[in-house]
Amino acid sequence: MELFGGINPAVLIASLMVAAVPILLAAIGELVVEKAGVLNLGVEGMMIMGAICGFVAAVESGSPLVGFIGGALGAAALSLIFAFLTQVLLANQVATGLALTLFGLGLSSLIGQGYVGIKPPLTGEVPFGPLADIPVIGTILFQHDWMVYASIAVIAAVWAVLRYTRTGLIIRAVGESHDAAHALGYKVIRIRVLAIMFGGAMAGLGGAYISLVRVPQWTDGITAGAGWIALAIVVFASWKPWRVLVGAYLFGGITVLQLNLQAAGARIPVEYLSMSPYLITILVLVIMSADKSRAALNAPAALGRNFHASR
Amino acid sequence: MKTGTDLLRVEGLTKAYPGVVANSDVSFTIKPGEVHALLGENGAGKSTLVKMIYGLVKPDKGRMTLRGADYAPSEPRAARASGVAMVFQHFSLFEALNVAENVALGMENPPKMRELAGRIRQVSQAYGLPLDPDRMVGDLSAGERQRVEIIRCLLQDPKLLIMDEPTSVLTPQEVDILFRTLRQLSAEGTAILYISHKLEEIRALCDEATILRRGKVVATCTPRERSAREMAELMVGAVLTPPAKNAKPKGAVALEVTGLSVNSPIPFGTSLKNISFAVRKGEVLGIAGVAGNGQDELLLALSGELKSARDAVKISGAAVGEQGPNERRVLGLVSAPEERLGHAAAPDMSLVENALLSGSVRKGLTTRGFIDWGATRTFAEEIVKEFDVRTPGTWVAARALSGGNLQKFVVGRELSQAPSVIVINQPTWGVDAAAAASIRQAIIDRAADGAAVVVISQDLDELLEIADNFAALNGGAMTVPRPTQGLTIDEIGLMMGGAHGMEVAHVA
Numbered sequence: 001m002e003l004f005g006g007i008n009p010a011v012l013i014a015s016l017m018v019a020a021v022p023i024l025l026a027a028i029g030e031l032v033v034e035k036a037g038v039l040n041l042g043v044e045g046m047m048i049m050g051a052i053c054g055f056v057a058a059v060e061s062g063s064p065l066v067g068f069i070g071g072a073l074g075a076a077a078l079s080l081i082f083a084f085l086t087q088v089l090l091a092n093q094v095a096t097g098l099a100l101t102l103f104g105l106g107l108s109s110l111i112g113q114g115y116v117g118i119k120p121p122l123t124g125e126v127p128f129g130p131l132a133d134i135p136v137i138g139t140i141l142f143q144h145d146w147m148v149y150a151s152i153a154v155i156a157a158v159w160a161v162l163r164y165t166r167t168g169l170i171i172r173a174v175g176e177s178h179d180a181a182h183a184l185g186y187k188v189i190r191i192r193v194l195a196i197m198f199g200g201a202m203a204g205l206g207g208a209y210i211s212l213v214r215v216p217q218w219t220d221g222i223t224a225g226a227g228w229i230a231l232a233i234v235v236f237a238s239w240k241p242w243r244v245l246v247g248a249y250l251f252g253g254i255t256v257l258q259l260n261l262q263a264a265g266a267r268i269p270v271e272y273l274s275m276s277p278y279l280i281t282i283l284v285l286v287i288m289s290a291d292k293s294r295a296a297l298n299a300p301a302a303l304g305r306n307f308h309a310s311r
Numbered sequence: 312m313k314t315g316t317d318l319l320r321v322e323g324l325t326k327a328y329p330g331v332v333a334n335s336d337v338s339f340t341i342k343p344g345e346v347h348a349l350l351g352e353n354g355a356g357k358s359t360l361v362k363m364i365y366g367l368v369k370p371d372k373g374r375m376t377l378r379g380a381d382y383a384p385s386e387p388r389a390a391r392a393s394g395v396a397m398v399f400q401h402f403s404l405f406e407a408l409n410v411a412e413n414v415a416l417g418m419e420n421p422p423k424m425r426e427l428a429g430r431i432r433q434v435s436q437a438y439g440l441p442l443d444p445d446r447m448v449g450d451l452s453a454g455e456r457q458r459v460e461i462i463r464c465l466l467q468d469p470k471l472l473i474m475d476e477p478t479s480v481l482t483p484q485e486v487d488i489l490f491r492t493l494r495q496l497s498a499e500g501t502a503i504l505y506i507s508h509k510l511e512e513i514r515a516l517c518d519e520a521t522i523l524r525r526g527k528v529v530a531t532c533t534p535r536e537r538s539a540r541e542m543a544e545l546m547v548g549a550v551l552t553p554p555a556k557n558a559k560p561k562g563a564v565a566l567e568v569t570g571l572s573v574n575s576p577i578p579f580g581t582s583l584k585n586i587s588f589a590v591r592k593g594e595v596l597g598i599a600g601v602a603g604n605g606q607d608e609l610l611l612a613l614s615g616e617l618k619s620a621r622d623a624v625k626i627s628g629a630a631v632g633e634q635g636p637n638e639r640r641v642l643g644l645v646s647a648p649e650e651r652l653g654h655a656a657a658p659d660m661s662l663v664e665n666a667l668l669s670g671s672v673r674k675g676l677t678t679r680g681f682i683d684w685g686a687t688r689t690f691a692e693e694i695v696k697e698f699d700v701r702t703p704g705t706w707v708a709a710r711a712l713s714g715g716n717l718q719k720f721v722v723g724r725e726l727s728q729a730p731s732v733i734v735i736n737q738p739t740w741g742v743d744a745a746a747a748a749s750i751r752q753a754i755i756d757r758a759a760d761g762a763a764v765v766v767i768s769q770d771l772d773e774l775l776e777i778a779d780n781f782a783a784l785n786g787g788a789m790t791v792p793r794p795t796q797g798l799t800i801d802e803i804g805l806m807m808g809g810a811h812g813m814e815v816a817h818v819a
Contacts, residue, residue: 166421173405173416180403183367184417185387301407 007260010139012253017144020252021151022047022206022214022223026230027237027244028151028158029202034234035162036195037175037302041097042082044227045104046200047207050075052108054208055120055218064123068147068208075204076197078104083196087189090306105221115218123147123213147209152245154202159241171195175300178307188307203227225278232281235288238298251277316379318343318502319364319395319471324373326359332526333359337373339521339528341471341502346493348513348534349506351523352546352743357506360523361473364504365397366390378470391419396464397473398457406449406579410459413448417463434465438492449579453602454485461492472496473504478512482601483771483804490516508546508744509772510539524548547744561779562592565763566613566644566732567625571632573612581605581787583612588782588792590732590763595754596792597778598767600807605787606767607649610736613765614646615639626732640672643731647722649740649767651714655721658710662702665709666691666724673728690727698723699749715742719750726753733757736767751777771803783807 026043033040040046053074058067082100085091125132126149128142162168170191174181178188210226211218229251237243258273266273317340324337334356341347351357362368364375366384375382377393384390387397404413411428415421422430428444435442440458448456457477464472474493478486493503493516505517513520514534522530522545530545571586583605590596600606611617613624615636623632626642636646648654656665667687671677676687691705698719702712709717722738738754739747755777758764767784768774774781775795782792785808793806 166415169408169412169416172408173412176405176407177403180405181416183387183399183403185366185391186416 007257007264010136012256012260013140014143016249016253016256017140017148018214018252019256020248021148022209022226023230023233023251024151024245024248025154025206025209026203026227027233027248028155028241029199029206030230030234031237031239031241031244032158032162032171032202033195033199034303035175035239035300036171036192037178037300037305037307038086038192038196039093039097039304040079040082040100040196040199041094041231042079042100042104042227043199043203043230044223044225045101046075046078046203047104047210047227047230048108048221048223049078049104050204050207051211051222052112052115052207052218053204055115055211056111058120058208058212059115059118062121064121064212067120067212068205071208071212072201072204075207076200078107079196079200079203080193082200083193086306087192087196090308093304093306101227109220112218112220118218120212120216122216145213147205147213155241155245162241172300175302178302178305182307192307203230206230229277229281232285236284238288239300240298251281254280317341317376318345318378319382319504320376321360321364322374322376324360324363324370324375326356326363326368326370334363334370335526337523337526337528339531341504341519343470343502344497344500345519346497346503346505346517348517348520349504349523350508350510350513350520350542350546352508355523355546356526357523358475359526361397361475361504361506364390364471365395365473388419391417391467391469394468394470395473396467396469396471397475398460398464398477399475404448404456404459407447409445409447410442410451411444413459414444414463414466417460418467430466431462434462438462438465438495439488440492452604454481457481457489461489465496469501471502471504473506475506476508477505478507478509482807483800485601486512510534510542513542514539522546543744549745559593559759561594562761563627564589565592565627566590566765567628568613569623569625571612571619571623573608573617573619575605575608575787576611576617577607579603580608583608584786584788586789588789590765592731592761592763593758594780595758595764595766595778597774597781597795598765598784598789599769599771599774599781599803600767600784602769604784604808605789606736606769606784608787609784609789610646610648610734610767613734614644614648637672640669640728643673643729644734645669645673645725645728645730645732646734647725647736647738649736651717651721652710656709656717659708661708662695662700662705662712662720663688663691665720666694666705669724670728673730694720694723694727697727698753699746715746718742719746722750723753726757730757730762733762733764734767735765737770738766738768739770739773747773771800781806 026047030040030043050071054067054071057070058064082096085096086093123145125143126146132138132142162172170186174186174188174191182188207223211222215222233244233247233251236247254277258276262270262273319341322338324334326334337360349357359368363370366387366389382393384393411424411431414431415427421427431442431444440462442455442458442462448459477489481489497503507513517534520532520534521528524546567589569587571583573583575582581604588596608617612619615634619632621632622630626639626644629642631639631642652658657668667676667682670690674690676683688705695702695705700720701716712720718740719742722735725733739750742750754764754766766774766778778795780792781795781798783790783806790806
């Protein structure tokens with residue numbers, strides 16, 4: 001079972017599932033935020049805040065679980081700044097989101113000063129016993145840490161909530177027309193703030209996964225653009241939860257593949273390989289938005305528009 | 312059903328916004344089963360008043376009682392719980408959600424989706440308002456959308472149904488169906504608060520009327536006993552003179568459209584299908600149709616914002632289908648779209664700047680790329696003066712003007728450019744009666760001066776008043792224009808597409 005250059009497909013699939021977890025979580029969070037009609041471009045900043053807060057919490061407590069909770073809380077707290085600026089003070093969402101990214105990058109670097117070079121506590125595999133020993137399937141499905149399974153569960157949960165519950169219906173309604181939702185008596189601002197915090201918490205979980213499992217250590221700028229890829233995945237997925245999973249695994253796959261190709265000594269310059277996930281992100285966005293009517297139909301109609309009750 | 316105690320009693324309701332008193336000491340009562348009209352011009356305070364009854368706005372002073380008990384809803388949810396439901400003027404619907412989801416959003420404790428779909432079918436049959444719960448609202452006609460709103464209200468078994476300008480988007484046949492439904496509700500004991508400025512409708516439907524002017528109750532009357540003209544003069548507080556039509560013979564063809572077909576650039580929009588017509592100098596062509604049947608697209612295709620086949624649009628014989636708005640302006644075509652803020656005018660720019668934006672070509676306001684601000688300011692001031700735009704000055708942002716005043720400005724801006732072809736969508740939308748009359752007169756005057764005019768409007772009375780020929784848009788196709796004289800309302804309704812699959816509904 002060996003592809004060219006000694007790449008094992010089963011291992012490749014297993015490792016792309018791991019590689020996809022951060023962008024998967026961040027993207028599903030952003031999907032909920034955008035479904036509520038808010039465009040938060042600060043995903044990268046929230047992810048890196050999650051990465052450092054999760055790292056600090058895990059190191060100080062010695063527990064990866066506490067680390068992930070810490071990461072989610074840290075990023076959610078950062079997202080509250082965004083929520084306050086855009087929902088209460090009605091600041092421009094694009095500019096505020098970009099500022100949030102820059103702020104998050106700087107603040108995380110400051111917090112992380114004393115944590116460079118430290119190893120975080122290990123996040124173990126879920127013990128599936130004999131299942132993990134099944135050839136191929138065992139390698140792909142049953143040799144992961146619990147966050148891999150949790151991330152898929154989050155996708156399923158978001159899908160079910162948006163599709164089948166009243167909460168989901170209200171979130172979609174607010175993102176579709178905040179004026180109509182307001183006229184019917186829904187608290188647009190409150191719903192949006194909660195959505196933004198959920199998005200922050202998910203981005204934080206994704207960030208913490210990078211610093212606690214993927215890398216696992218702390219360096220400045222550790223997220224390396226994962227937040228931007230997550231934003232692209234939401235558009236790629238045309239705001240549909242299961243397509244977020246597909247998109248994240250696709251991008252995770254490209255990331256892993258280029259690493260493997262580098263390791264296997266493929267005769268392509270390393271620079272081209274490392275830029276490939278980002279190039280493909282741009283390419284996908286261009287293709288997706290080429291068909292204007294389709295992209296416009298799927299996007300929440302009130303996306304990026306601020307709401308004020310008097311207008 | 313007019314005996315028994317009052318259902319809703321409103322006493323001394325007052326609401327002030329910064330700079331304007333929307334309602335001042337408003338009192339009236341509604342009995343169970345009564346159809347009560349609330350009459351007034353735009354800005355008379357009708358909307359604020361019903362928003363207070365529906366709990367969207369809190370009154371500064373005054374009290375309300377519902378069935379004898381104190382009633383002060385803090386939010387729409389409370390109002391709905393007390394049995395007050397409202398159908399909005401600008402629909403409170405979500406285009407990307409289906410009918411059942413839209414209905415569920417307006418209910419306190421909606422049942423399971425499948426059960427709700429069944430109840431929607433049941434109620435829609437009982438009241439002759441057929442509706443498929445699984446359809447996307449974005450794909451529905453205006454009349455069908457209104458049915459969604461009405462059924463959303465009916466499912467909650469309301470005691471008082473508030474309807475804010477419900478007929479402005481309906482064909483005459485759809486209005487008939489709506490009235491039948493409302494009479495049925497009234498006979499069952501549901502009171503209806505009916506807001507409109509269409510007086511003939513109110514005479515046909517309503518038991519009592521309260522007339523508002525500048526936030527105050529100026530009269531109450533029984534509409535059946537008054538003429539429409541009497542009520543109009545009570546509303547306006549002045550004597551009205553209808554515009555005089557231009558009787559001159561028509562000239563040569565100035566605007567010719569042949570086989571115009573373009574795809575709509577608007578999500579959920581309507582594509583134009585093989586439209587052909589010609590307008591002569593001095594002629595006013597009125598194009599009717601329910602909103603969303605291609606009006607916006609037709610305006611875009613005529614103004615040049617939407618390009619078409621080269622020969623599809625001709626101005627005085629010159630084929631301009633592939634040319635943009637400025638090239639068409641050079642040839643004498645001006646246009647005023649329906650959406651005032653953001654389309655006809657840039658909201659945050661001053662009136663002077665807005666005057667420049669469309670006037671620079673025909674009024675020669677730029678020389679070698681430099682703006683002649685002096686001439687532009689004069690142009691803007693002329694518009695303000697001639698069209699009675701109420702504004703502190705021409706330096707204020709377009710956004711700061713009220714809808715009616717901005718409408719006067721954007722229509723005036725186009726009419727003041729000595730055009731040879733004029734295309735206007737909804738010229739008097741949201742403008743009060745006196746101003747509407749002056750805009751209509753200005754349009755007729757331009758036609759008398761030899762301009763070919765296309766007026767797209769959803770106000771049939773307006774079209775019948777000013778148009779020489781009449782056509783209707785329906786699903787992106789246009790009927791053959793017919794002389795306005797001698798057309799009956801029934802014929803017009805059929806031209807507009809009848810009642811959108813409603814013919815069967817009321818047979819039983």
